[in-house]
Amino acid sequence: MDISAAILLLAATVAFAAPLIFAALGELISEKTGVINIELDGMMLAGAFCGVWAALDSGSLTIGFIGAALGGVLVALAHGLLCFVFRAEQVVSGVVLNILVLGLTTFGIGPIFGADLGRAAPTLQPISPPYLSDLPIVGRALFSQTPTVYLAFLLVPAAWWLINRTTFGLALQAVGEAPAAGLSMGIKVRRLRWFALIACGALAGIGGSQLTLAGLGTFTQNVTAGRGFIALAAVIFGSWRPFGTLLAVLLFTLVEAIQVRAQALGIHLPYQFLVMAPYVVTILALAVFVGRSRPPRALGTND
Amino acid sequence: MESGRELLKVDGVSKAFPGILANDAITFDLKEGEIHALLGENGAGKTTLVGILYGLLHPDAGHILVDGKVLEPGNPREAIVHGLGFVQQHYSLVPTLTVIENLILSSRYGSGSALSREEIERRIVKISQRHGLTLDRTVKVERLSVGEQQHVELIKTLIGSPRVLILDEPAALLSAEEVKKLWQILRNLAGQGVGIILIGHKLEDVLAIADRITVLRLGRVVATVSADDVNAAQLGAMMVGSLAAQTSESRPAAPAPDASTALQVRRLSVSGDRAPNLVKDISFSVKRGEVLGVAGIIGSGQAELLEAIMGIRPANGGTVLLHGDDISGLSIRRRRARGLAFVPGDRHRDGLIGPMSVADNLALGANGQPATSRSGILYLKSIETRARSLMKRFGISAAGTGVRAATLSGGNQQKLILARELARDPEVVLCCYPTRGLDFASTAAVHEELRLAAARGAAVVVVSIDLGELLALASRLIVIQAGRLTGEVAADQVTAAELGVMLGGGIAA
């Protein structure tokens, strides 16, 4: 594999990682407070859909991203309603919302986008920050990305700082580890969970819009193709830590990038084995590394 | 100590839950500098009252007054702002955070006043010095011992300079040394004018420290007395309801002299959930027809010991022998098939399948006996009849065999577990805190069943923190302290007081 192939591989890895990083960080914050979102994929899908919808209608990318965030938040609100108000089990609610969102977004393609079948929403273009992109090798690989990719990577240390270095972050941890203790300390457990859940929805929605607004500008059926679940796995694999999650995401997207560039890399496996590779790697990684770390003790409980 | 000024008043507080009136018009007051104890058995309504005081529960009637002003109910922060401080028994600290992180959280969210980190550290130092408490602030709470965690709890509460301190069963899990230290701290605080409410059910603890005592029974206040005017026997009578004579049922029969050894434990070492070497090298044996009592304060490893004998928890070393056969490597299922029975300490978590019917719960214990199933097919009719006859035999009162086990009262649930375990006429019965949370009648019923099991030839092992219970049931006692077997004695040759001393000075001076 020569240098230029390696560079392209690295660039692809980083680009593919962005949607997952948004979603995984959102899920991380949510799981820190004890709420698991099986419907993460649905949040991303809603974000991808609403992002294109908003961008097409307004002609503005910014509005598009706001719309994407709102799409994810809507799904989060539904999850919160089912779990916190109607006391459904979080896994049940998550599974059901996934089915619902997939159906709604597929159904919505006709009515919402039907008339615009030729049109695409405005999309993000890659930008190259001045000095960084002139670095040898690394410059071309890492610093010729759409702006939201940079944002995604910057969010990782931001998330770390929020969770570990602020009192608010301590409160989030308390809610997920020992909600009874948090309650007795005066922490508004329910309120923090809503906050984390909505933040997760917004982030996942933006992550989903990466697949459309930073891609072709159109929405296709099930554009997320299960990426939300890889994001869920990344949180577990990353031991519920921001940097660990980032590493997990990069591992999975590296595999995906290899699959996409297999021809150029001289890999001659039937393509189906490459497509399934990220999922196999996820399972193997989980099987080997689980048990090394513990999830937040109150994960999945509603009280 | 007391200045006579009223600091806090609980006025006519009532609270009901489905099926039970937990607090019934409870009224008492607390003076400045006073140590006021609330005494009551399990089920007397203390936990509910505590929840209301803490602001976690809304009373259905009545209110709490601090300095004459009504406290807003159901609001923990309100309570803290008004000068109430709470030292809880459980679930008050976040285990995965460090001491200082816990304190920061509690200061920020508890009273809403964002003390800076430096200010918090300053106050910690001041409090630690004043009361002689030393603490490593950067260690995670889950690594601390129970006593140390309570110190953190205390500091956490004292940072807010409360005028009223409410402690829920503070001495329950402490060693005698730690209890003495705690009383010293409390007397110190009372001397500074802090009013203290102590909630508990240990007579000796209460008499040692309190100025006034309010006794609760079945949700009502029985009386409020000054500690100088009353003795332990009178208090006990108020708690239980009559000056009943000490229960002197038939002394537990010792096993026949030629009885064979049923259970033998050799050098068993077991790890706890948090402590790798909880049970160290314990050896003992139990004969057929014998009831062996295991005494020790909670957390010494007794429960883990029984779990290891049953196969629920893996042992680090040692062997378990049943009638001379080594069963150390067998699964739980196999051990049950050989005749072991287990009554767990936590009946909700480990003992019953709540959503399943009474009949099905009982059927689970049958272990595939021909009466209930054959080659995997259940005989529903015979499960039904068996359930009915077991309910009758063990006195389980429920609307029918089909009701869900979770709907039964605590006493009936415990009887259900016993029925399931004892119906098979087991060789060995292992019980952990068999009467925890049960009322008087249910406790007597459980004791009777265990005696009958021994009479039928089973070897019974009972773990309990209630010395009276152990003396009533067992013919022989072993004492476990910090995971080691430190004493063995015949039950008819020791009194409760002596046993308490053997437990490491258990009764506070």
Added chain:
Amino acid sequence: MTSIVTASTARNVMISFVAVILAFVTAALLLTAAGQNALQSFAGMASTAVGSNFAVGTTLTKAVPRLLPALGVALALRSGLWNIGAEGQIYLGAAAAAAVALFGPPLSFPLGTALALIAAMIVGAAWAAVPGALRAYRGLNEVITTLMMVYVAVQLTNYLIEGPWLVPNSTWPATPLIPFAFKLPLIWPGTLVNGGAILAIVGVAVLAFVVNRTTFGLWLRAIGGNERASEVIGVPLRPMIVAALAASGAFAGLAGGIEVLGVRGRLLEGFSPGYGFEAIAIALLGRLRPLGILGASLLFGALDAGAAGLQVASVGISSAIAPVIEGLAVGYLLAALGLAEIISRRREARSALQSAVRS
């Protein structure tokens, strides 16, 4: 899991029924918002779903591949386990059945068919057993692993179809037709209902029997009720977890086999429009009860059969309205269950206070 399974049957049926009605009403609103005449759409759906013998037959045929996996999902769910991977088990079961029919001994119905179907069940069970073992022995949450296995299974099957088993010159990737002798016979003249429908009905009875009348079922329910307590009581927890998921996978694998041997006659790429995922909604809507699942799968089969009529009645409307209705139905069900619990708790607390005050 107790919120999903409650005692009173009449109440269960009513709650599910109400949820379905609400779902249809919401769908009608959505259709109207999309510029369609809702009644016309529904009428169109009804005509190809129940409007003739053939229509009913189509509904039944489309109910079968939903019913069987749903039974499997329900079985696993009774022990608290989620089989999100039914879709993958369906595909591999289909592949196994096709393999036996295409490359196995030259047998015929009933022996050859039975062999192929058994192979389908075994493969489906094995595929589900892997996440089962990971859950049982490594504590790995089965929601994610069973789902990941779906993508792997679909790709594997696609590889087989597009690679070694491909029939050349086909417009859509597929294997050659299986020998006619292996096929499941048609059982209702005038329709396309095949023998698989009978197997599906048998499956309903099997689920009912296994869950309620076998030791396996007792243990299953015990684990679902309280996993830790069941282990303490002596239920062989870990083998049961693997067995429960394997059994679940067998149901799904069978569905895949029936699709190949009874409906398509060959292994076709993408033959499942998500049967395995719909099965989850069906299991929930049917409250994990065999008859409820039967009813829900007939409903969903009807929605699928109605898609053709929908296209005719309302041009441009995606048949994705069906999963929308399904998702909404379960969503309303969850809300209804939650509401019912809130109401009953308030009622209990109020009556306790009243009776206490009286005394």
